[in-house]
Amino acid sequence: MPTKNLDKYSQVKPSIAFPSKKNRRQMFCESRVEVGRLLELEFDPTVKRYLTQPDSYSYTRDGKQRRYTPDILCQGTDGTFWFEEVKSWKGANDQSFLEKHQFLTELFADVIGHPLRLRISETPYNCAWRGNLQFLYRYLDHSFSHASYRVMMGIRHPETVRSILQMSSPEQISMQSIFAGLAQGLLSFDRFKKVNLYTNVWGADHE
Incomplete structure (x- = not known):
């Protein structure tokens, strides 16, 4: 059974810089798939602002201590917040990922109080x-x-x-x-x- 508390870790060090007009500062991410999602967020009128690589959290699954960092934390223009996990179509259909994501989705809803959403970026690198x-x-x-x-x-x-x-x-x-x-x-x-x-x-x- 999972623990019902998520302990924060320090932020994960990112590797790709993205100059965000919406946030008026550099944002950072770990893959080109995530860069594609950031471009989508910049053009999305329902998103007020966002933060990449927010806090990492520890949790227990199958008796093992693990750590997870959502890719993005978003705030909508309606004041709501949600986390996003960004994947390519191939990555999102990996069975082991789907099982982990379902577990984390339920955990975030119960403990954090903001949903964790899976986003399949519509902007593959060469499209x-x-x-x-x-x-x-x-x-x-x-x-x-x-x-x-x-x-x-x-x-x-x-x-x-x-x-x-x-x-x-x-x-x-x-x-x-x-x-x-x-x-x-x-x-x-x-x-x-x-x-x-x-x-x-x-x-x-x-x-």
Whole structure:
């Protein structure tokens, strides 16, 4: 039977630095799969902030003392908190991992009071969606003029980035503003196709 107390250890030393705009500081993680998840969190409007490699905890299972560190602690915009364990699709389907995760899920719910969730990152290292997030990341803090905002709100049907620029004056909208519209959710697009001048975009309110 598991113990009903989780004793904290010091933080695990991470290995990959990630410059977080949402947290306004460097975050650290241990794998490229986790980096993909951090990119997703940066673009997720329901996540207020997050912390990677939070406290490690000791617990007892099968008579042995063990230690576990969740990958991420998240705070939602609604004030709720949850922990995440980030895995690739292959890692998440390993039977030994599933048994351990089920055990820890129940333990965190009983003892910590915040859920431990399994997240399968949607951004594998070489996929187009990850490349799009990496490209659009620089535009997350871009500000818009009233003119560019009006142009984007008027795109009711799919148009290429190039055609929008051709139909508008430079004073109305720029390529950077269109890409920022994609990054900040004002415009929609097929996320699994590489973003470029020939990407079809449309107003997010007109889906």
